Each structure stands twice: as C-alpha cells, then as structure tokens.
Amino acid sequence: MPMPKLKTAIVDDHPIVIEGLKSLLSNETNLKIVGGFYSGEALLSYLDSHALDLILLDITLPDMNGIELCQKIKAVSLTTCILILSNHTERSIIMQAIQNGASGYLLKNSSIEELRHCIIEAVNGQICYSREVMEIISRPSKNELLGSPRLTRREKEILALIAAGKTSQVIGQELFLSPLTVDTHRKNLIQKFGVKNVAELIMVAVQQQIL
Amino acid sequence: MPMPKLKTAIVDDHPIVIEGLKSLLSNETNLKIVGGFYSGEALLSYLDSHALDLILLDITLPDMNGIELCQKIKAVSLTTCILILSNHTERSIIMQAIQNGASGYLLKNSSIEELRHCIIEAVNGQICYSREVMEIISRPSKNELLGSPRLTRREKEILALIAAGKTSQVIGQELFLSPLTVDTHRKNLIQKFGVKNVAELIMVAVQQQIL
DNA sequence: TTTTATCTACCCATTATTAGGTATTTTTTG
DNA sequence: CAAAAAATACCTAATAATGGGTAGATAAAA
Structure with missing residues (x-):
C-alpha cells in the first residue's frame, strides 16, 4: 500500500527561503508542499479549513514570533509536526521552541540531508536537531x-x-x-x-x- | 541581435537560499546562474578562472564577511556587478557595502519583483536599494x-x-x-x-x- | 506545617560622588 | 602664530553610596 504524502506547509517571511524549500523538497516522495505563508496569521487561517501533517517554521515572522505560533498551531492541531528552521543560535530560543511543541530545530545553513533526516525523525515522533544545534544545546550556556x-x-x-x-x-x-x-x-x-x-x-x- | 545572458553567481552560506534563488531566477531570460558558493574563498577561486557579470552576495559568510569579499571581488574583476542580499538592517553595514563596491542592497524578505528590478538597475550601472533598505538609509541614524x-x-x-x-x-x-x-x-x-x-x-x- | 526565601527596615561609620566654581598648562588646529 | 580645545588640579560643601551588621514580617516551597 502506498504511503500517503505528508501535507506540508512552509512559514517564512523570506520569499526566497519559501521558494528554496519548495524547490528542494519538490522531489521528495514522502511529502507534498501544499502552501507557503509569509506570516503566522496566514498560516493559522489556512489551518482553520485544512489539515496539515508537517510545518516548517521560521522564528522571525512579521506578525508574531515562531514560538508563539508553535503554541497556537499545537492548540488547533496537536498532531501537526512542527520543525523550526531558523538562524537564531541562542540556546534559550531553541529550548523555548521545543517546550512549545516543536519537534525539531535546524539552522538555515543546514544541509539538505540534515533537513531530510530531521523531517523523517520528526514525523516518527522523535525530536531532532541539526548537528550545529546539537552542539549549542550540549554546551552549557554562558549564564550557567x-x-x-x-x-x-x-x-x-x-x-x-x-x-x-x-x-x-x-x-x-x-x-x-x-x-x-x-x-x-x-x-x-x-x-x-x-x-x-x-x-x-x-x-x-x-x-x-x-x- | 540576442543579448548574451549575464553570467551570475550566488554566494550564501545557506543552501536553502542558494537553491531558492536558483529556482526563482531560472526563468529569467537575461541571466544564467553559473554557480552557487557557500564561502568567499570558493567564489574567489572560481573567479580566478571564470568571468562573472553579476554576483548575489550575502553579508554573513563562514570565512569572511560580505564587505571584505566585495573589495576582493572588485580588486580582481572591476566590471563584475555585486548585489548584496542580506538580513542585516544596520545602516552602517549598508553604507559600508556600497562604499566597498556593491551596486545595491536588498533584504532577504524582498519580493521577487524587487530583486528583478534591482538586478536590471545594477547591471545598467545604477545603485539600487529595495524599498525597506531605502527607508533605513533615508532616516538618520540614532546617533545622529x-x-x-x-x-x-x-x-x-x-x-x-x-x-x-x-x-x-x-x-x-x-x-x-x-x-x-x-x-x-x-x-x-x-x-x-x-x-x-x-x-x-x-x-x-x-x-x-x-x- | 515547618523550613526557606524574600521583602522589609534599621544601626553605625567610612568612603565616594556630585555640584558649583576657578585656573594653569599643554596640545591641537585653523 | 594665535585661538580653541583638552588635560590638569584645586576649593567647598552637600548628598549618596558602601560595608558591616541585625531582625521582624510575609510569602512560597518542601
């Protein structure tokens, strides 16, 4: 029996990034990009009438930050998997994202392989970080x-x-x-x-x- | 007589951005993307043996910053047009980029139309900013x-x-x-x-x- | 409920800072 | 070189901060 493709959305305020991800993931057999959104509100109103399996989410958005959006997505659709794709390397932001329901965190300079790998882990219920993010997490924060x-x-x-x-x-x-x-x-x-x-x-x- | 396509390169430490730009610009009739580079050094060694008409350049690079790279590119190939494509909104960085030979500055959340427009202006010898960047430049700095x-x-x-x-x-x-x-x-x-x-x-x- | 942490308030004595000046000697710069 | 700017040093007097305590009241956690 053929696995149904994961309905996936991308939320990022950079058109270039959205297009890039669409292009990169267009050949994936296990998922289908059903939308790209420039703001949190745009995604949320889409979610009102459509189900999503996976969301690739930026932290920096014009109307709200990705952490907040994470909460709101999970409130509406608990089964939707969220992967953060961001440039922020602050430990505290990574931690907050995970605590608010994200299933993983990648930096935007991650390789395509890492992205692919994290998507698979995430939809299987694992929490998954890219290599660099892993390093950030494992070293104690300056404050500590x-x-x-x-x-x-x-x-x-x-x-x-x-x-x-x-x-x-x-x-x-x-x-x-x-x-x-x-x-x-x-x-x-x-x-x-x-x-x-x-x-x-x-x-x-x-x-x-x-x- | 058909205009020869502009030989264009992209330098960005984010694979996603490179792919995004490639995909976005693949339909342009007036340019051809001949390379994507993750570091300044990679681009410079390419430039040793190949000519380029246009370079889309990020400020944040793993080995050097975009401002330095600008200088180095111009030292090797004065006729190559450089467009900065960055997330940095600091006035001082924008000014430095222009002073070091860049022909324009766009934020990564610029629209595709702005990007297209700035490329045209830049290769025609104009200096061109995206709308948001224009605003940053025209308001006096906090210090002032x-x-x-x-x-x-x-x-x-x-x-x-x-x-x-x-x-x-x-x-x-x-x-x-x-x-x-x-x-x-x-x-x-x-x-x-x-x-x-x-x-x-x-x-x-x-x-x-x-x- | 008992312990622990926080907030509150005071004592004394010493040192440091702030506000108002003035004034001479060097540097810098037009 | 002359004028302006910077660096130096002082006076007086008031106010503020610091260091060493102690201690009761209240709120939060074990």
Whole structure:
C-alpha cells in the first residue's frame, strides 16, 4: 500500500527561503508542499479549513514570533509536526521552541540531508536537531558557566531604576519603600554580582543581558 | 541581435537560499546562474578562472564577511556587478557595502519583483536599494539624532575605568593623575551625556555603543 | 506545617560622588 | 602664530553610596 504524502506547509517571511524549500523538497516522495505563508496569521487561517501533517517554521515572522505560533498551531492541531528552521543560535530560543511543541530545530545553513533526516525523525515522533544545534544545546550556556545570579522580582525592579540614574531616595519614593530598604537591595545586588559599585553593576548586568 | 545572458553567481552560506534563488531566477531570460558558493574563498577561486557579470552576495559568510569579499571581488574583476542580499538592517553595514563596491542592497524578505528590478538597475550601472533598505538609509541614524557626545581620549579612557568599577582614587593611581582630575573628567562625562550619575552614564554609554 | 526565601527596615561609620566654581598648562588646529 | 580645545588640579560643601551588621514580617516551597 502506498504511503500517503505528508501535507506540508512552509512559514517564512523570506520569499526566497519559501521558494528554496519548495524547490528542494519538490522531489521528495514522502511529502507534498501544499502552501507557503509569509506570516503566522496566514498560516493559522489556512489551518482553520485544512489539515496539515508537517510545518516548517521560521522564528522571525512579521506578525508574531515562531514560538508563539508553535503554541497556537499545537492548540488547533496537536498532531501537526512542527520543525523550526531558523538562524537564531541562542540556546534559550531553541529550548523555548521545543517546550512549545516543536519537534525539531535546524539552522538555515543546514544541509539538505540534515533537513531530510530531521523531517523523517520528526514525523516518527522523535525530536531532532541539526548537528550545529546539537552542539549549542550540549554546551552549557554562558549564564550557567558564569553563574548569573538569579535576581528576585524586587531586585530586578530596583536594578532597572538604578540604571535609570535614580538615587535610593527617589526609588524609595517611587516604590513606596524606605530608602534604607532600597539601600539593602542595592547592597544585595552588588554582592550577588560580585562587583564593587553600581557602575560595574550596570556594566555587568548589561553584559549578562539582564538589562 | 540576442543579448548574451549575464553570467551570475550566488554566494550564501545557506543552501536553502542558494537553491531558492536558483529556482526563482531560472526563468529569467537575461541571466544564467553559473554557480552557487557557500564561502568567499570558493567564489574567489572560481573567479580566478571564470568571468562573472553579476554576483548575489550575502553579508554573513563562514570565512569572511560580505564587505571584505566585495573589495576582493572588485580588486580582481572591476566590471563584475555585486548585489548584496542580506538580513542585516544596520545602516552602517549598508553604507559600508556600497562604499566597498556593491551596486545595491536588498533584504532577504524582498519580493521577487524587487530583486528583478534591482538586478536590471545594477547591471545598467545604477545603485539600487529595495524599498525597506531605502527607508533605513533615508532616516538618520540614532546617533545622529541623539547626538552622541564626542569624547576625548582621556574621557573614553576614564569612562572605561569607571565602568570597571574603579573609584576616582584608584583611577588616579593607575593613570598617574590626581584623583581630583579624575573627578573633573567624571563630572564632564556626566554633563556631556546629560545624565544624573554614573549608573545612568554607563547605561547610556552602552546603549550608544561607546562601551 | 515547618523550613526557606524574600521583602522589609534599621544601626553605625567610612568612603565616594556630585555640584558649583576657578585656573594653569599643554596640545591641537585653523 | 594665535585661538580653541583638552588635560590638569584645586576649593567647598552637600548628598549618596558602601560595608558591616541585625531582625521582624510575609510569602512560597518542601
């Protein structure tokens, strides 16, 4: 009995990429490209009236990001397989994508073979990464290495106000706190980051992308 | 007399993009794609033995960036037309590309029509941007608007030391200056940036890419 | 429910920064 | 060379930040 072809869609804001994928996958015997979409909304409205087996998804889209779109697709059609095809190499984005229902993650400079391989794995229920993505995942993130201190809600709030040039007095007034309390938080921030003063604090916080 | 087809090459580290462009441009009557390359070196060694009329070039390449490659191409073959096809929207990168010999700049999410149009303009000796790129160029850069203050050598030096968490005393010792002098520079920095204290100073300096 | 973490607030003492100046000596540049 | 810009250094006085604590209240997790 002949296997029915997987109904596949591509979502990417780059026409060139859509055309490229269509062309690359046109010879595949196990799938059929039924649509290319430039935005998340376009895909979602298509999904309202059509079933899809596989979606190749970019992270950067004009109307929403791919992570959100992942959630929405899965809410509508849980059995649809999603493969992310993106240029983003940040560990956190990869992790978020998987946690939101993606079955795999490839970089756009992946080879055709990798793409083919990941599609097969994904529709078989496996989660599959391209080689480069695998490397990114397996090495601990900078934050884990450097041990970025975890900040409490209050600390983050006060850190932002310090970075805005406000003194403990002013911050206290804005947050309805004693300036002495603000001083304590400030002190804890400096200690947690292991820095000497606010100047260094701001610098390090920016470098660690907390600010 | 039939116009000879333009010998065209594509340089991009994404196989998908190369295939996409090949497919998109396969129906064009005025050009012929003679090669797709994943790296700058690959293109350059091809150029040693073959002439090219047009090159579609990505900025991000594994071995060198597109700006450098532009220079090198022009050094070898001045008559070859170069069109940049990139995702980078930074004004400075666009400007650099043009200054290094590119005849145009398109974003990868450009439409096929824009691409076609820019190719025609470029081979006719015009410089041509896609609509979005045009907008980026015509709006003044953030720095121009905010008027980043120009800092003197000493001020930059001291700013960096402040950002490292050093006090005026310590900085004075390191630079063989009176701490009072350092205080003066610190004062001037705060004034030039129009901020309230060092915390805000560091924040703004980072945002304006001075740190 | 008990422990743990967070948020709150204060004490004391020292050091650093900020704001307002002025002023001389070097460099740079037109 | 003359003028402008930069670098140097000081004065005074007020305000802010830092380092060392302690400790009660509240909220969240085990």
